[in-house]
Amino acid sequence: MRGLSLRPHILVGFLARPGPTPVRGHATAAVEYTTSPIQATPAHPQSSSGFRTYSREEISEIYNSPLLPLVYRAAGVHAANHDPTKIQLCTLMNIKSGGCTEDCSYCSQSSRYETATTASKLLQLDPVLEAARKAKENGSTRFCMGAAWRDLKGRKSGFERILEMVTEIRGMGMEVCTTLGMLSPEQARRLKEAGLTAYNHNLDTSREYYPKVITTRSYDERLDTISAVRDAGISVCSGGILGLGETDTDRIGLIWEVSNMPEHPESFPVNALVPIPGTPLEKNPPLPHDIILRTIATARVVMPSTIIRLAAGRQTYSEAEQAMCFLAGANAIFTGEAMLTTPCSPWDEDKAMMDKWGLQGMASFDQKSVKSKERFPIEGRQDAAAATPASSAQDSRVVAAAVV
Numbered sequence: 252m253r254g255l256s257l258r259p260h261i262l263v264g265f266l267a268r269p270g271p272t273p274v275r276g277h278a279t280a281a282v283e284y285t286t287s288p289i290q291a292t293p294a295h296p297q298s299s300s301g302f303r304t305y306s307r308e309e310i311s312e313i314y315n316s317p318l319l320p321l322v323y324r325a326a327g328v329h330a331a332n333h334d335p336t337k338i339q340l341c342t343l344m345n346i347k348s349g350g351c352t353e354d355c356s357y358c359s360q361s362s363r364y365e366t367a368t369t370a371s372k373l374l375q376l377d378p379v380l381e382a383a384r385k386a387k388e389n390g391s392t393r394f395c396m397g398a399a400w401r402d403l404k405g406r407k408s409g410f411e412r413i414l415e416m417v418t419e420i421r422g423m424g425m426e427v428c429t430t431l432g433m434l435s436p437e438q439a440r441r442l443k444e445a446g447l448t449a450y451n452h453n454l455d456t457s458r459e460y461y462p463k464v465i466t467t468r469s470y471d472e473r474l475d476t477i478s479a480v481r482d483a484g485i486s487v488c489s490g491g492i493l494g495l496g497e498t499d500t501d502r503i504g505l506i507w508e509v510s511n512m513p514e515h516p517e518s519f520p521v522n523a524l525v526p527i528p529g530t531p532l533e534k535n536p537p538l539p540h541d542i543i544l545r546t547i548a549t550a551r552v553v554m555p556s557t558i559i560r561l562a563a564g565r566q567t568y569s570e571a572e573q574a575m576c577f578l579a580g581a582n583a584i585f586t587g588e589a590m591l592t593t594p595c596s597p598w599d600e601d602k603a604m605m606d607k608w609g610l611q612g613m614a615s616f617d618q619k620s621v622k623s624k625e626r627f628p629i630e631g632r633q634d635a636a637a638a639t640p641a642s643s644a645q646d647s648r649v650v651a652a653a654v655v
Contacts, residue, residue, distance in 0.1 A: 302556070310553055313552055314506075318544065328580065332556050333556075334613075337610070338582055341585050342586060342587040344382050346397065349371060353465065355464065358527070373413075379416050379420075397430045417429065417446050425615055443483045449518060450485050450486070453491055457497065481513065486624055493538050494535055494564075518560050521559060521561060521581070524563075537567060543568075550580065558582055559581045559582060565596065570607070
């Protein structure tokens with residue numbers, strides 16, 4: 252796959268290809284595009300988000316289907332539920348680095364490992380707002396802030412500062428995301444009131460493999476935080492890291508866990524491990540492209556309306572390999588100067604790549620799932636509280652994919 256080469260006009264032509272008109276209750280574009288023998292059964296149980304839910308066995312069958320037919324199928328699902336020429340640009344800033352008491356074996360910010368990352372205090376408001384302005388000027392429409400700690404206990408003044416950051420950045424017309432460790436329901440409520448769009452809390456891997464990666468926080472504690480976020484009306488951003496030493500079965504298990512939540516997450520980040528010297532996983536081999544491609548394609552089929560974020564490790568893949576990920580359903584990237592403690596492709600390089608493939612940046616609050624949870628007026632747009640007509644073309648596409 253490393254020698255893969257794609258011509259831009261071929262990619263764009265495929266992405267822009269219109270699918271057949273979906274009809275409620277019938278197999279859709281996603282099924283009609285595929286040469287895979289996997290077929291839909293409309294009577295299958297639905298999640299509360301309105302989409303079909305899949306069993307582990309069904310997800311395994313999808314994941315293990317021939318790769319190119321799987322990508323073709325995923326591209327059909329993607330085109331039925333999203334504008335396939337749009338990619339959201341996101342920027343992630345580390346607002347408090349190092350010194351974390353957790354033992355996540357992939358993380359350079361753990362105080363348990365000898366790494367180059369040093370502990371720092373929570374940043375003041377002004378440098379964070381300046382970084383957000385710069386990100387917006389360069390086309391990013393979501394600004395994410397990460398703090399390296401287990402939870403917010405005993406951090407009252409720091410939490411108040413973060414709430415101010417959220418409110419100020421939301422006032423710029425950007426989507427705002429934070430990842431601050433475990434949250435209580437009250438903390439989630441206050442973040443929502445401050446204007447938070449989304450909260451990132453990854454499951455990382457399957458429930459079965461998780462104890463081999465992290466022992467200081469349980470899988471159920473992660474799910475509890477996600478529940479608090481969802482109950483507060485904040486969009487959930489939850490995905491995983493590939494290349495931890497897990498198997499295909501674990502990657503299938505991760506997709507099953509995330510897709511069987513009460514609602515499909517607004518975002519599903521797919522990270523490729525960036526081995527950090529000094530961490531227990533420093534010698535893990537690079538993740539082959541076909542594995543991340545297969546994972547993205549499976550996630551797209553299983554979670555049709557979710558934004559799939561091609562996150563850490565993206566810069567290790569060629570532009571053609573990244574284009575295949577976009578074709579398979581990835582529709583958000585992290586761009587800018589850094590991504591927490593790992594390298595990130597700069598804005599100008601990403602803009603040039605997107606121009607080459609005929610891709611455009613996605614506007615803030617462009618996704619219906621995000622807009623529906625937004626309680627603040629959206630500049631230049633219909634107020635989020637006003638419902639979009641159920642008969643819209645987008646709704647028709649979403650309903651169609653629900654029975655895939």
